[in-house]
Amino acid sequence: xxxxxxxxxxxxxxxxxxxxxxxxxxxxxxxxxxxxxxxxxxxxxxxxxxxxxxxxxxxxxxxxxxxxxxxxxxxxxxxxxxxxxxxxxxxxxxxxxxxxxxxxxxxxxxxxxxxxxxxxxxxxxxxxxxxxxxxxxxxxxxxxxxxxxxxxxxxxxxxxxxxxxxxxxxxxxxxxxxxxxxxxxxxxxxxxxxxxxxxxxxxxxxxxxxxxxxxxxxxxxxxxxxxxxxxxxxxxxxxxxxxxxxxxxxxxxxxxxxxxxxxxxxxxxxxxxxxxxxxxxxxxxxxxxxx
Amino acid sequence: xxxxxxxxxxxxxxxxxxxxxxxxxxxxxxxxxxxxxxxxxxxxxxxxxxxxxxxxxxxxxxxxxxxxxxxxxxxxxxxxxxxxxxxxxxxxxxxxxxxxxxxxxxxxxxxxxxxxxxxxxxxxxxxxxxxxxxxxxxxxxxxxxxxxxxxxxxxxxxxxxxxxxxxxxxxxxxxxxxxxxxxxxxxxxxxxxxxxxxxxxxxxxxxxxxxxxxxxxxxxxxxxxxxxxxxxxxxxxxxxxxxxxxxxxxxxxxxxxxxxxxxxxxxxxxxxxxxxxxxxxxxxxxxxxx
Numbered sequence: 001x002x003x004x005x006x007x008x009x010x011x012x013x014x015x016x017x018x019x020x021x022x023x024x025x026x027x028x029x030x031x032x033x034x035x036x037x038x039x040x041x042x043x044x045x046x047x048x049x050x051x052x053x054x055x056x057x058x059x060x061x062x063x064x065x066x067x068x069x070x071x072x073x074x075x076x077x078x079x080x081x082x083x084x085x086x087x088x089x090x091x092x093x094x095x096x097x098x099x100x101x102x103x104x105x106x107x108x109x110x111x112x113x114x115x116x117x118x119x120x121x122x123x124x125x126x127x128x129x130x131x132x133x134x135x136x137x138x139x140x141x142x143x144x145x146x147x148x149x150x151x152x153x154x155x156x157x158x159x160x161x162x163x164x165x166x167x168x169x170x171x172x173x174x175x176x177x178x179x180x181x182x183x184x185x186x187x188x189x190x191x192x193x194x195x196x197x198x199x200x201x202x203x204x205x206x207x208x209x210x211x212x213x214x215x216x217x218x219x220x221x222x223x224x225x226x227x228x229x230x231x232x233x234x235x236x237x238x239x240x241x242x243x244x245x246x247x248x249x250x251x252x253x254x255x256x257x258x259x260x261x262x263x264x265x266x267x268x269x270x271x272x273x274x275x276x277x278x279x280x281x282x283x284x285x286x287x288x289x290x291x
Numbered sequence: 292x293x294x295x296x297x298x299x300x301x302x303x304x305x306x307x308x309x310x311x312x313x314x315x316x317x318x319x320x321x322x323x324x325x326x327x328x329x330x331x332x333x334x335x336x337x338x339x340x341x342x343x344x345x346x347x348x349x350x351x352x353x354x355x356x357x358x359x360x361x362x363x364x365x366x367x368x369x370x371x372x373x374x375x376x377x378x379x380x381x382x383x384x385x386x387x388x389x390x391x392x393x394x395x396x397x398x399x400x401x402x403x404x405x406x407x408x409x410x411x412x413x414x415x416x417x418x419x420x421x422x423x424x425x426x427x428x429x430x431x432x433x434x435x436x437x438x439x440x441x442x443x444x445x446x447x448x449x450x451x452x453x454x455x456x457x458x459x460x461x462x463x464x465x466x467x468x469x470x471x472x473x474x475x476x477x478x479x480x481x482x483x484x485x486x487x488x489x490x491x492x493x494x495x496x497x498x499x500x501x502x503x504x505x506x507x508x509x510x511x512x513x514x515x516x517x518x519x520x521x522x523x524x525x526x527x528x529x530x531x532x533x534x535x536x537x538x539x540x541x542x543x544x545x546x547x548x549x550x551x552x553x554x555x556x557x558x559x560x561x562x563x564x565x566x567x568x569x570x571x572x573x574x575x576x577x578x579x580x581x
Binding site: 065 | 486
């Protein structure tokens with residue numbers, strides 16, 4: 001790791017005196033510094049990439065085989081492939097965003113984050129951006145392999161809307177992850193269990209493997225608080241021939257709701273982080289390690 | 292003294308019981324009983340509900356077909372694979388990386404394989420709670436038709452006992468491999484469990500797989516174990532798919548016992564070899580900041 005790759009403190013023209021950034025420059029450099037290990041550092045152990053792709057792909061294959069065994073229409077295979085790829089993002093938000101500050105606490109880094117003159121919000125944003133880039137690559141690999149393996153037919157009605165939905169869903173999702181991270185700041189061993197608990201129930205209510213239109217309206221509406229619910233539903237409507245007939249609500253409304261969720265989660269993350277940080281300091285829980 | 296302790300069956304039993312108690316404390320004391328109960332109920336029911344919703348969408352709610360209990364029961368009992376097999380191998384990572392106590396286990400007068408299997412008991416108990424709740428939920432709310440008077444109880448109990456032993460031995464083999472690996476969290480365990488999920492006909496018949504992959508399923512003991520469990524609970528499920536319909540219950544039991552013995556011997560050999568290599572390479576107390 002050299003200074004070009006991680007320019008937190010840059011050298012000033014006056015030899016021997018490091019120039020210390022402040023304000024938005026420091027914020028930006030913190031974001032880059034925290035995003036760096038997410039994008040580049042994770043590639044250090046190549047086998048992680050293999051397992052990160054293989055494990056969700058195994059789930060995709062299993063659910064596709066179930067659909068084939070019970071004679072489902074071909075588009076459902078595509079729904080599963082798309083949902084399976086999106087599980088990578090949910091797993092990333094749960095394990096590498098929400099419970100990340102717990103891991104940092106366990107390893108002794110959290111106190112350093114708090115002591116350093118940078119913004120915790122910048123650290124969370126760096127984690128989110130780095131995680132999003134790295135996970136997008138993995139999700140893309142899962143989508144390509146799954147699509148080729150099961151010959152999924154995509155009929156995209158609007159690439160622009162598809163791109164907009166994806167970006168909005170990711171922004172809202174990682175905003176939610178940042179909010180959870182601040183809430184998890186106070187947790188210890190239970191953080192692991194709570195992240196573990198939030199997998200299958202979310203796969204169910206968000207319709208990772210089937211259209212949520214099949215739920216009663218109010219259940220589907222309530223589950224829309226998780227950005228992937230509407231994101232997946234809109235992407236399926238835009239990418240598959242039978243998508244619009246199986247969609248929950250119109251894509252336009254889903255885009256609007258996702259935009260609102262982005263603002264709500266990012267704002268909530270900002271305020272919750274400040275509150276939880278103060279609370280954790282007051283209660284002396286930033287360095288505790290309850291195994 | 293160490294050798295004598297290891298050879299004494301009473302010491303082994305005490306070792307096993309204490310490991311089981313320790314495992315239970317680790318599994319359950321991270322929260323209050325209410326949250327633990329919620330955790331034990333919500334997760335398995337959600338996993339089962341995904342399949343139920345998928346099935347009901349495509350079949351328009353045809354729960355009378357034997358295909359439904361095939362899928363539901365296969366998925367439910369597969370929870371034991373994750374709980375026992377993956378759980379035992381996870382103990383290595385937990386003790387080595389998290390609690391940093393694995394080295395102390397090796398210098399204590401205990402048998403490490405017995406200790407590992409003892410730790411698996413807690414996973415078995417938690418898994419049994421999940422399996423029971425999921426079955427009851429299926430019977431009362433999801434049209435899974437299990438008639439207690441028609442269940443072949445002796446076959447069910449026998450299949451369950453053999454299956455749990457088989458999974459424990461496979462977990463021991465995986466624990467051996469985990470002793471040699473670093474930087475991989477529980478990925479090996481999850482990958483093996485995922486592969487078994489695909490190749491054991493847990494939620495779909497092997498016929499759905501390409502012909503060249505099916506033999507993998509035929510040599511897996513979990514394939515026969517799940518089939519036997521399903522048949523003992525719902526006899527008609529044997530007709531759901533043709534995979535093993537040509538075999539009688541006793542034939543399947545015979546194959547299951549034979550494969551369990553074979554995998555059991557292989558597990559002990561693999562674990563001993565991996566353990567030797569781990570000691571030789573100084574991996575027992577290696578911490579990788581997982």
